[in-house]
Amino acid sequence: MADCKKPLQGLKVLDFTRVYSGPYCTMMMGDLGADIIKVERKGVGDDTHYFGPMKNDESGYFTYFNRNKKSLSLDLKAPESIEIIKELAEWADIVVENFSPGVMDRLGIGYEDLKERNPKIIYGSISGFGQTGPYRKKPAYDIVCQAMGGFMALTGEKDGKPYKVGPSVADALAGIHMAFAIMAAVHHREETGEGQFIDVAMMDTAFSVLENFVVTKTLNGEAPTRNGNANLGSAPFNTFRTKDGYVAIACANNGLFTKLAKAIDREDLLDVPEYAENNLRKEHEDTLNPEIEKWTMERTAEEAVEILDAAKVPVGPILGIDDLVKDPQLKARNMLVDIDHPVLGKVAYPGNPLKFSETSELCFDPAPLLGQHNEYILKEILGLDEDKIQQLKEKEIF
Numbered sequence: 222m223a224d225c226k227k228p229l230q231g232l233k234v235l236d237f238t239r240v241y242s243g244p245y246c247t248m249m250m251g252d253l254g255a256d257i258i259k260v261e262r263k264g265v266g267d268d269t270h271y272f273g274p275m276k277n278d279e280s281g282y283f284t285y286f287n288r289n290k291k292s293l294s295l296d297l298k299a300p301e302s303i304e305i306i307k308e309l310a311e312w313a314d315i316v317v318e319n320f321s322p323g324v325m326d327r328l329g330i331g332y333e334d335l336k337e338r339n340p341k342i343i344y345g346s347i348s349g350f351g352q353t354g355p356y357r358k359k360p361a362y363d364i365v366c367q368a369m370g371g372f373m374a375l376t377g378e379k380d381g382k383p384y385k386v387g388p389s390v391a392d393a394l395a396g397i398h399m400a401f402a403i404m405a406a407v408h409h410r411e412e413t414g415e416g417q418f419i420d421v422a423m424m425d426t427a428f429s430v431l432e433n434f435v436v437t438k439t440l441n442g443e444a445p446t447r448n449g450n451a452n453l454g455s456a457p458f459n460t461f462r463t464k465d466g467y468v469a470i471a472c473a474n475n476g477l478f479t480k481l482a483k484a485i486d487r488e489d490l491l492d493v494p495e496y497a498e499n500n501l502r503k504e505h506e507d508t509l510n511p512e513i514e515k516w517t518m519e520r521t522a523e524e525a526v527e528i529l530d531a532a533k534v535p536v537g538p539i540l541g542i543d544d545l546v547k548d549p550q551l552k553a554r555n556m557l558v559d560i561d562h563p564v565l566g567k568v569a570y571p572g573n574p575l576k577f578s579e580t581s582e583l584c585f586d587p588a589p590l591l592g593q594h595n596e597y598i599l600k601e602i603l604g605l606d607e608d609k610i611q612q613l614k615e616k617e618i619f
Contacts, residue, residue, distance in 0.1 A: 227254025232407070235306070235313040236290065237330075237367035238261065241363065241389050242347045243319030244395035250315075250403070251289030252573040252583055258309065258598060259290045259589070262297060263619055266591040276452040279564045287588035288560060288570070293619045294592030294619055301618045303329050308603050310335040310342060315403055319395075321359050332418045341416040343406045349393050351422030361423060363389035370427025375434060382613040394426040427550060430527045432529070455499055456506035457481070461525075468517060468525050471535040474499060484532035485516040505550035555582060562587040595619045 232255040236247045251257040262576055270283035287323055293309075295302035307330070310316065316335060318325055325331040325346075332344040346352065349361025356369075364385050367373050372391070373383040399421045406417055428435070433453055438444045445453055452458035455473040472478045475498065482490045488490070490512060495505040502509055517525050529536035534607045538547065544567065551557055559571040573583050599605045599613070615617060 226253075228577060228580050230254035231254065232315065233313045234258070234315045234317060235309050237316070237318035237320065237325070238267055238347070239319065239618050241286065242395040242399075243317055243390035244269070245319050246345070246347065246399045246403075247290065248286050248288060249396070249400045249573070249575075252552045253575070255315075256598050257290040258313075258594075258602075259287060259292050259593060259611070260297075260306065260309075261292055261294045263294045263351065263617075266292075266294060270480065270591060271366055277564050279562070279567065281565070282534050284560075284565060284568065284588040285570045288585050290589055291594035291598060292589035292592055293595055296618055297328055299616070299618050301613060301616065305599070305603065305618075306330050307335065307338045309598075310338050312602055313342065313424045314407070315338070315343045315345065317345045317347070317399065317403070320353050322346075322348055336416065339416070341410055342415065343403060343410065343419065345399050345403050345406075345419040345421065347399050347423070349423050351425060356424070357527045363392045363423070366391040366423035366427055371431050371434065372427055375431070375445065375447055378449045379447055381447070383447060391423045391427045393431060395421050395423040398429075398479045400497065408411045410411045415567060451506065452503075454503055456502040457510055457513050459506075459510055461510070463517045463520055463522040463525055466522045467539050468522050468529075469539065470517075470529065477534060480501065480532050481513070481529070484529055484534055485513070487512065487516065558585055560585050560587050563590065579595055592619060 229250055232250065234255050234257045235256050236243070236259040238244045238247055238259070247255075247257050247259070259267075267287070268285065268423040269283040270280055272280050274281040283356060295305060297303075310330075316332075324559075326334070332342075332346075335342050335344065348357075349366055350356035367385045367390070368383075370391060373385055376386060387604050399419065400423060402419045406419060410416055427461070434445045437453065438467055448465045450460045450469070451471070452471070457478070458473060460467045460469050470481070472481050478496070478499075479491060482488050482598055490509070494501075496509055508534055520528070526536050526538055536542075545551060545555060554572075554574075554576070555590050556572040556574065559567050559569050561567045596610060599610050599619075600607075605613075
């Protein structure tokens with residue numbers, strides 16, 4: 222681990238995660254200084270070793286989500302491997318996994334198994350639908366949980382096909398919620414000495430961030446549906462065509478609407494009774510939005526943004542990946558970081574969005590090769606001697 226002052230320095234994590242939600246959770250902790258041992262299947266590893274983009278047989282997907290970790294590859298069906306894991310559980314503060322419910326128990330390394338060896342262990346389990354309920358055994362990927370968590374019913378044009386959000390946000394949300402829950406459990410353990418089991422479901426976390434869509438139904442009996450880029454309760458709050466693309470404009474109160482009307486030289490809109498209040502503007506957005514778009518259509522996106530920025534109206538261009546990787550704001554925030562990988566060479570990855578006043582700017586070690594740290598972990602952490610390590614090699618445990 223590079224020599225950086227980090228807020229989670231000293232926390233030890235045993236990581237059984239794979240694909241996105243779990244690795245994103247443990248990546249966040251690793252970025253902040255936790256010592257992460259990623260346990261992978263011998264010879265195969267995390268599925269994302271084979272996810273694109275690929276270069277020199279290494280995955281950019283894997284190397285992003287698994288930076289700042291050490292890799293231990295084991296034959297998880299071998300009793301010797303299970304004993305190694307149980308010994309590592311005595312070393313660890315935290316275990317994180319995102320297999321389907323029951324898998325870790327069947328392997329003999331579920332919460333109760335590891336709690337016997339370390340009563341203070343914090344054990345986080347991420348799954349599609351959680352450890353309880355009628356869907357608990359249902360397999361899931363992000364798109365399934367976006368579909369069942371409400372995102373797809375609310376994303377897309379009003380009369381069009383439902384769409385998922387582009388990135389796998391149900392995965393990300395579950396990982397972020399688990400990281401937060403683990404920190405809460407660490408605090409609880411410091412206060413009481415108790416470890417505990419944490420159950421986070423992707424469907425739950427997707428549902429939990431549906432903003433005011435759910436309460437619109439429970440409060441007023443109205444079930445919102447897809448409505449393009451419009452906001453549920455405010456207008457003008459949408460994307461608007463320009464000469465060369467689109468801009469997003471967001472006015473959620475009367476003050477912002479006044480600024481917008483003045484900036485586009487349409488103060489006459491302020492005298493229209495139907496546009497006097499936010500709720501009225503929302504009711505009449507079908508007539509209001511075309512008036513705004515008349516103005517944007519006469520300008521490029523850059524021109525519209527420049528004018529509305531000067532007026533302090535919330536506005537933004539639609540930035541693509543080509544734009545983002547050279548964006549001055551992201552550069553100023555160190556949100557694109559170069560990491561030197563032993564196979565891929567120097568590659569730029571998204572940085573960490575958390576900024577701390579009392580810790581240094583974060584630095585990053587590259588993702589490990591499969592099984593790269595086997596002997597280090599067995600010798601330096603578990604204290605096995607050379608003869609024992611050689612015996613495990615001969616039995617093809619790792």
